[in-house]
Amino acid sequence: MLRPDSKGRIGIDSLARRLRERLGGRPISGYAAEVTDEGTIVLRPRIEVDADEAATLVLGNDDRDALLAAFARPPRANARLKAAMRRHRKTVVGA
């Protein structure tokens, strides 16, 4: 949350620092900026904003390549996932 000063300004250093903290390496396109009635700017991850709505995740080159590689050769289910499936069958009534 970024609060402007009494003249409605936000220091660029403060903005940059808070953005770095908030984004943690994620692209800015992944966030939506909202301005409250009090003039406070709130950055919310688009994925949280849209998590329960039909949403689109736009992939950049690295992400796209990772996805295409997985489609070309789908990874086999690992031992932990298979164990979770077995536990599901044992513990969930009607599974």
Added chain:
Amino acid sequence: MNLRIRALDERVDRAGFSSGSDPLDAWFHRQAGQSQRKRLASVWIATTDPEPGVVVGYYSLAPWQIAFEEAPPDLTRRLPKYPLAATLLARLAIDRRWQGQGIGGVLLADALRRAHVASKIVPVQLFVVHAKDEKAAAFYATHGFRRFPRTPLDLFMPIASIADAGPA
């Protein structure tokens, strides 16, 4: 211990659920019912067999799309012309009293099974999770999910990999 997993209904004590994560608890207390009624998400709850009103954990599924930024011409022909349909595991949480007993894995397996079954009716190629933090992302990664390099809290698994786990 036996669990029952069913769609969220009015018979459960939502206010009594506490996972320790404020966003996940607040959403379940205040928004889960509305999201389900509006068909924005499906919400699934786990209860212990003898206590159908006590929620052990929950997860929610939502529709999702994957699109691609502009790609070089040699790649374009390999990419779908339209966004890919995906199933998003939007939230998953376990009540504090039941954490550390492997129930998160059971709920994840249940979500994957439902997504796999649904994909046979309406084809979907991908299952996506949005982890709330690195600890959650690590949980999904240990179950075989791959991270998107640019947004490492978003992880994915091709539906074909779910089939390999023997879900049904």
